[in-house]
Amino acid sequence: MVSVAIQGEDKRFPVRRIYCVGRNYAEHIREMGADERENPFFFQKPADAIVEDGAAVAYPPFTKDFQYEIELVLAIGKGGVEIAVEDAANHIFGIAAGIDLTRRDVQIQARKTGRPWEIGKSFDASAPIGAIVPLKEGFLPDKGALSLRVNDEIRQKADISDMIWNSAEIVSQLSRQYALVAGDLIYTGTPAGVGPVVPGDEVVGEIKGVGTIRVTITDPR
Numbered sequence: 001m002v003s004v005a006i007q008g009e010d011k012r013f014p015v016r017r018i019y020c021v022g023r024n025y026a027e028h029i030r031e032m033g034a035d036e037r038e039n040p041f042f043f044q045k046p047a048d049a050i051v052e053d054g055a056a057v058a059y060p061p062f063t064k065d066f067q068y069e070i071e072l073v074l075a076i077g078k079g080g081v082e083i084a085v086e087d088a089a090n091h092i093f094g095i096a097a098g099i100d101l102t103r104r105d106v107q108i109q110a111r112k113t114g115r116p117w118e119i120g121k122s123f124d125a126s127a128p129i130g131a132i133v134p135l136k137e138g139f140l141p142d143k144g145a146l147s148l149r150v151n152d153e154i155r156q157k158a159d160i161s162d163m164i165w166n167s168a169e170i171v172s173q174l175s176r177q178y179a180l181v182a183g184d185l186i187y188t189g190t191p192a193g194v195g196p197v198v199p200g201d202e203v204v205g206e207i208k209g210v211g212t213i214r215v216t217i218t219d220p221r
């Protein structure tokens with residue numbers, strides 16, 4: 001079973017599903033040439049796409065434009081359906097820094113041809129995640145700087161308060177579409193500044209007060 005480290009604990013967080021939010025920061029929607037007035041939406045990655053802090057990620061096949069997206073990740077600790085926004089924090093076990101790795105060229109091609117996004121988003125090792133930090137006394141932070149560096153050069157810099165749907169709204173919306181279950185992870189979308197990486201690059205995502213996720217891109221397998 002796929003699992004993720006929990007900060008300060010020996011036991012690990014078993015992963016059931018990985019959901020991701022598309023288009024949750026206005027500036028990123030603009031840089032992607034999409035309509036920011038439309039609602040964010042969800043897609044999935046397979047659970048075994050998880051890789052943890054310090055991992056080497058081989059440059060994937062079938063792309064010439066492999067990109068990073070820093071994201072806040074929510075870890076569901078208590079399942080439910082039609083969860084109210086006010087109740088959402090009670091369903092979240094903890095939060096983590098994650099990276100939604102993307103075959104951008106293939107994703108855009110799929111968008112143009114009206115095909116599923118899977119090939120662009122849901123591939124091996126496409127879901128790096130740092131250790132999950134349990135919520136302190138059920139407190140769900142609604143602000144916090146997030147950033148991503150490639151080889152120590154800043155590429156993304158924003159705040160989770162810039163999200164169109166905040167964390168509680170995301171849990172509420174998603175729980176109307178699927179029954180949430182303990183073990184589900186939700187990548188909450190990325191801000192502007194996405195871009196490509198190549199073999200040899202070191203990618204470090206950070207969310208203030210939460211933690212970091214570091215991966216190295218290596219040669220194609």
Ligand code: MN
Pocket residue numbers: 020021022069071100187189190
């Ligand atoms: Mn994303």
